[in-house]
Every structure is written in structure tokens, then in C-alpha cells.
Amino acid sequence: MPAHTFSFRPTTAGPADTAPRTPTVYFTLGTVNNTTDLFSRVLAGLQELPVNVVVTVGESVDPAELGPLPAHVRVERFIPQELLLPRCDLVVSHAGSGTVMGALAHGLPSVLIPVGADQPYNARRCLDLGTAEVLDPLTVTSEEVRTTVSAVLADGAYRRAAERVAEETNTLPGPERTVPLLEQII
Template sequence: MRDEVDFGTAIAAESLALPCATVLVLAAGGFLRKEIVAEPLHELRSAYNLPPDPELAMLDRHLVLSPFPPSFRNPRFPLPARAFSFRQTAASPADTTPRTPTVYFTLGTVNNTTDLFSRVLAGLWELPVNVVATVGERVNPAELGPLPDHVRVEQFVPQELLLPQCDLVVSHGGSGSLMGALAHGLPSVLIPLGADQPYNAQRCVELGIAQVLDPVTVTSEEVRTTVSAVLADGAYRRAAERVREEITALPGAEQTIPLLEGLHGSTPQRS
């Protein structure tokens, strides 16, 4: 079993005549395209004396597991024919009890900078909302300076505990963070930083789930007005809730086990 950007495992499996299941990690698709990786993979296959594979069937010949709702996949990059969509965890609605809105802010665990965090937080703390932000282990929350009482910054908070209490998520649009928000029917304001995040952000705009800001030029005022607009417009929440309902209807992860067991003993077809 491999994730979709782990090419070495696919080469090793084919060299040993073993079936290889693939787990998708790029929610919207588009970031990884066969025409982009074809040349280096053809060279690698040749180095390991594997036969030509002009269509790169090696990448999705066997079972493909997708932990994302099918409607989120960009139709320009359709799921492989052997894809099986499932839900990672149980989806649940957010708490709708009347209260002060809560916004969760995260930029993931890799590309965190105090400059961008400071700009975004300065916009969020001007709003009549509670703010919870996580900065990852590479950033000391103290570097952000004194913050208002309604803003809490931690290095890490379990999202499954926090998201049910939230009304909106401000994030980089990574596939994990985004699916966590959608599993609770939460709209987003996205600040994509790289990798698959721009593709996810574009798909969110197409589905009416989010608005998108530029991480290079975004100002505190833009953060404030954009978050206010998304919180005030119920269409974003309703669009996110439709995706949550789709996630809820997907089979659970346990239903992938018989499919994986079914690969045992099968012999991969050579290209």
C-alpha cells in the first residue's frame, strides 16, 4: 500500500509482481498528473528493467482508495476507474447553539511564518468572534506578542475536539485540514501556500464553500472583511453542509479491508 505520490513503492511492487493499493492524498486532484511525472518514471522503470508503460497504469492499476467525497474531485481530473471512496472518520454537524461565533485558524505544520500569522490574527481579533489558532511545533506562540483575551494560540489542538465548536475555518487549504472542516459542515477562508492547496482552494470556490486570499498580499483588513462576509452569508455554510452529508453517506474505512484482502494473492498485469 502506498500514498499516491510514493512512486518508489509502486516500482518495487511491480518488480516483485505484487499488487499495490494506492491511497489518494490530494483531495481535488490536478497537482499530480501523469503527463508531468511520465518522463522520470519511464526512466526509473527502465533502470529496474520493467517493461514500457506508456499510460502509466502502474499508478492506478489496482485498488485506489479515496478518503474524500467524490463531488470534491475536480471533474477535469476524474477519479481512477478502480477508485473506492470512503470516509476517514464519522462526519458530524457543528454545534449550532446560539453563542459567540468561533473561528479556527491554522496554516498546517510546515509553512508557518510569524509574518503571515500576525497579519491574519490582526484581522481576526478585530471581529466579534472567539479565535483559536494553532501554529505547529516550529513556532513559539509567544513570538506573536500579546493577544486579546478572545484569541487563543496553541502549537497543537486536536481538531476533532475543536471543530464541532467552530463556525468557520481559516486555513491553507491542505487536504487534511479542509476535509476536517467539511466533515463538520464548516465553510472556509483559504490562504493556499503551495502543493495541492491552490487546487483545493479553486474547487472550494467552484462549490461555493469558501473564499480565497493571497498569502503574499493579504492584509489584516482583507482578512476581516472576508471572514465577516463568509460568516454572514449562509450560502457558504449550506454548501459545506451538503458536502458533509455526502461524507456521512460514504462507507466507513472498515469497508476497505475486504477490498485490500481481495488483492492478496492476485498477480499484477504487466504493462
């Protein structure tokens, strides 16, 4: 990184929920692409798993449009990640930077399905770090989603890698130190 680079943590993870329970998977494709065939394929694979599934669809999608879903699947337009992620075991997402950083800050493994922008880079980096598996948005099937999510949940190496990244990230300076530095630069 250039000499003038300053790394910081965008958030501090709260305490994880460690009580024995059914695993919870958070699924989002951000706030734009939730009406695509990709969204339907991923949701079809997740709803067949023996896990709780929390889905956020953004403002443009009415959760009722998804039709009847099993009781273990909850769909909302928006839930603040800082409230949701401490209760999750895995994140399935488009590899958007906010979702990836949130998952890593909470030590959560991911299954990433990058669609565009910086998402392929984010997904590749998570794959290199051992925190995620990456699926192809054009060809992924509901069966592939189901088997990949099951495998990542069952293999503790993904979680341990994500926890290592969280430990490193959470030692970086927070906003209380970053904001004055930015003000100084301006």
C-alpha cells in the first residue's frame, strides 16, 4: 500500500451469539438486483436447508411478492446489519463491500455470488483468505447453493479464517481516530 494509506475499521463487532441454536443464514443481493432469476435460484436452495434464513430485499421489492415461504425463512426489506450479523452463522451475498466487511467484522464465513462492480474482486479476495466460497451468478443452481452453504457451515476452517480477519480488522483504529485524520487532510 502507498505510504499515505491509512487503514481503519468501519465498525466494531459486538459479542457473538454463542447459545446453542439452529444455524442462521443471512441472504442479500443488496438493494438493486433482488428481482432477478438469480435471487429466485438462491432462495430456492436456501429454503431447503435445515437452517433459519433471513433475507433482505431492499425497498423496491415487496416481501409478499415472493409468495408463501417456509416458516424458517423470514423476508424483510431492510434490517440493520449491526443487529442481524451477531446472530448469524453464514452470509450469502453478492459480495458487495458493505456486506463483505460486515460479515468479516463479525467473523462470519460467506458464500459469495458476485454480479458486478467491485464484487468479483471482493469475492476473489475472500476466497484467497479462506473465508468464503464463490459461485458463478450465471450458472449457479439451487442445488449448488444448497450444497455449498451446507459445506461451508460444516467446515469450521471458513469460520476460523473469518474470525482471524475479524481479529485483525478490530485492532485497526476506529472512526474516533479516523475522522480527525480526514479532517486534517481536508
